[in-house]
Amino acid sequence: MKFTYVLLLVLCIVITTCDALSTGQDNEYQAVVSPLAKRSLRTVDTIESDDEEERGIFPSSFKNIIKKGTSKASDWDLMHKYKSLQKARWSDDDIYQLWVRQRKDADKIYTRWIRLGKSEEQVSQLFLRNGLNPEYLYSILTRQGKSMDDIYSLWQKVGLHNGQIYNI
Numbered sequence: 001m002k003f004t005y006v007l008l009l010v011l012c013i014v015i016t017t018c019d020a021l022s023t024g025q026d027n028e029y030q031a032v033v034s035p036l037a038k039r040s041l042r043t044v045d046t047i048e049s050d051d052e053e054e055r056g057i058f059p060s061s062f063k064n065i066i067k068k069g070t071s072k073a074s075d076w077d078l079m080h081k082y083k084s085l086q087k088a089r090w091s092d093d094d095i096y097q098l099w100v101r102q103r104k105d106a107d108k109i110y111t112r113w114i115r116l117g118k119s120e121e122q123v124s125q126l127f128l129r130n131g132l133n134p135e136y137l138y139s140i141l142t143r144q145g146k147s148m149d150d151i152y153s154l155w156q157k158v159g160l161h162n163g164q165i166y167n168i
Contacts, residue, residue: 075115078112078115078116079116082095082116085098092118092126093126093129093130096109096126096127096130097130099112100130106127106132106136106140107140107143107144110123110127110140110144111144113126120146120154121154121157121158124137124141124154124157124158125158127140128158128160134160134164138151141154
């Protein structure tokens with residue numbers, strides 16, 4: 001048993017010294033080939049901060065990834081709830097009334113319908129069908145960032161006349 005350990009120790013020493021000799025010879029070879037090579041490569045200062053920035057994930061990008069993930073998850077959850085209510089034979093009007101009973105804000109209800117894939121025309125007709133006055137619909141559309149041209153075209157599609165916009 002001791003012989004194998006001694007043989008293994010000798011083998012490790014031989015490998016280590018061979019590696020040490022080869023690095024020493026490599027250094028001598030590099031010095032002979034071009035003594036100014038390292039110096040000429042380092043004449044221009046390198047910007048290490050740029051390299052460091054590319055390597056890591058910044059907190060702001062991490063926050064953006066989390067925001068996107070949570071918005072996708074909430075969209076999926078909303079769609080899942082909507083589909084389950086539709087399977088239970090709820091109409092869009094019933095779902096709208098449910099959200100009103102849950103005291104959801106009209107702006108939030110509007111964005112929910114848009115996230116569910118409804119067009120602005122469908123959502124506006126749904127609001128007007130359920131008793132929302134045109135003035136309040138106009139205020140919702142302006143808070144959503146719609147331009148006057150968009151509101152005019154939507155107003156005509158819904159069946160309201162432009163005189164109502166002027167009265168607002």
